[in-house]
Amino acid sequence: MKKKLVSFIMLLTAMSMTLAGCGSKKQEPSTNQEGQIKPGNTSSVEQVLRMNLGADPKTLDPQLNSATDGSHIINNTFEGLMREVGGELIPGMAESYEVSEDGLVYTFKLRDAKWSDGEAIKAGDFEFAWKRGANPATASEYIDIFTSANILNAAKIAKGEVDVSELGVKALDEKTLQVTLEQPAPFFLNLTAFPTFMPVREEVVGDEAWAKTPEKALSNGPFKLSEYKMGDKLVLVKNENYWNAENVKLEKVICEMITDFSTAHTKYTAGELDINEFIPVGEIPRLMAEDDEFYVLPKIGTYYYAINMNNELMQDVNVRKALALAIDRTQIVEQVSKGGQIPSTGFMPEGIQDAQGNDFNEKAGDFGMSETADVEKAKALLAEAGYPGGEGFPEIEILYNTNDGHKAIAEAIQEMWKQNLGINVKLTNQEWAVFQDTTNNNAFSHLARRGWIGDYLDPQTMLDIFESNNGQNIGRYNNPEYDKEMQLSRTSTGQERMEHFYKAHEILMEDMPIIPIYYYVANVMVNDRVQGWELNAVGKFWFGDVEIVE
């Protein structure tokens, strides 16, 4: 199962990298797989793309956004210094850049580009935007990304210890931007393509509603906002002032806000939508089997159970490992979640590479965890912990937020632990906000459902959440060895840095303070007449190369 999926995903990734035709699932070369599209073929086709965005995004402001729906739009209306397309980092607003020998100072030369109102883009726009995002007063939910990027003083600014004017970013002149880092950060360049690092115009952001007000929503990407109807739809049109506008074929993107999965899917099948990610779970197995417009794409994220390390029973590593090994992950993804998810035998999802080009997930191995349950070993571990056959083992609790999908998985695991280990599990659900309150305050008893989606293609985005001082570490896992490896990764570069991540990941899996269940995937349906689309591994759509064909 895994092999097949992996190769399929790799195939899809490879296809989307060619950026011409995203391949159909059946891989028949007949359906517009060839890279070139004959120009005469398409001139008559209306270049309008209709997609479903789901909910009305909270904001379309690059610095304030923290949601996927907002990112889909911002990634197309704005552009950072660099842009990530087809897994590759290409120059965006930056024409070129230089890195100092110690890897600490980046000097970007901006290209001659314009805002949607025709004004020239200045290095100062970037300086302003970055300082705006890094300033705690702005209350950006992604403020920590500046710290992750190792930008000089970002961490201290976020804590309120240093004034934001001390941030390591400076416009040397109108077209030159200098960024100073505290430590070399190999993925810093990737982050310059991240929404929080995209430029904004100082004169418009004063009005909080600016990003959803077409007259004020000045942007620098291939599209600009032309219409916004609260809770209904928003419309993007081609930005004629975009530096690469001549290569942008799409004239208009209509983003509907349909939250009901079956309504959205009905609209898609009726041909009223070209792209829809909101697909009823019950339909997915059938679509996966027979519809070549249905795609399963990789996503950097892991679905797992956090273990409360402050609970005495759970402090025994053998108990934690026994629980982890007694789960049949293949059964969960094939019979419960059914969306093409990948059983996880580690915490690092596929698609993140080390400095030598190895896939981290592959090289890290499976730590003796199999995709199906290893019942014998699990039983032995539980016996070693003093509970042979589950005897004397107290009832434990799985806490999850109220949702049919989470419930089904918890029930499957409850059954597996009962069958394989002879232990009793109580399932408790809480409403979303109550659940967050409970888990973030470490107030759950044994296990809590959790999911983590990475922000950028680097191991750090997945691993730093288990450092002892990290707010996302809801189980309060605390191993100085782990913290040390993570700290060392920050002061090293290249493969050496990666080795620290491998080591940290190994410690994590040895300690098993979490029970990984599966790696997320993205399910999306895209009409065959849409060519050149991309949904990247960190979950953002890119429409700059899209062309509608007949």
Add this chain to the structure above:
Amino acid sequence: MFKYTLKRICSMLITLFIIATITFFLMHSIPGGPFTRERVLPPEVEKALNEKYNLNAPLWKQYIDYLGDVAQGDLGPSFQKTGVRVNDMIGQGFPVSAKVGLLAVFFVLIIGIPIGIISALKQNTAIDYVVMIIATIGVTIPSFVIGAFIMYVFGEKLGVIPAGGLESWKGYIGPIIALAGFSVAFVTRLMRSSMLEVLRQDYIRTARANGLSKVSVIGKHALKNALIPVVTYVGPMVASILTGSFVVEKIFAIPGMGKYFVESVSNRDYTVIMGMTLFYAAIYVVMVFIVDISYALIDPRIKLQD
């Protein structure tokens, strides 16, 4: 009448004040707040957000501040939609919900009342039985089942109505049926039983004995009195239908305000919870007031007490 109205307005305001107070403190007592996230916010950011939205003030202060703003007609900013005022959310959502809702109310009245009357006059005939069976089914099937069924059969399978949205007039068919279904059935039953009740009254017999025609007796004397229970029901029903339904608007992708009632609670958008509750409550008390006035118009025996 003037004095009565004034008195009623005062009592409405007091009702709204009590509702606002209870909602405010209940809402703040549930765990989780507007900035509770799966991705835990850095403390400095949370502090900035709490400051911005006045959440770091003592609760009684927040309450007084909020009431002060409401008194000036300002329902405050949404905590979850950056830069959006609750007034705008209602201003954009309500007209959409109300448009669909008014049509639904119209159909409830023009279908429910006449059919109820006919059913009562033809009591224990085939027509009566058929009407009652349909009405009973209509009362028991919830709107989301009707909605999903219409969507599936007429939207997806037959393709005769659009799959959501109100762009064409056909888009209204599904939501109106789903919204009106229960009430049509309920009003029909109510009208029928109330009519039967009235027809048994002595004064009806007297009127008939005095030689008044059947049409005149039913149309002029019976109908008015029989309408009282229906009017009692229709008042609050209008309030609830006009402010939109979460389920129906979701199924038919209607950009109304129904969704905010549910969304705001699940994401703890305090000002939106308050705004929606107050707005709904205001329409409700006004409808009850209108119902009371219409009693006096319909039935001369009812006097509005000053």
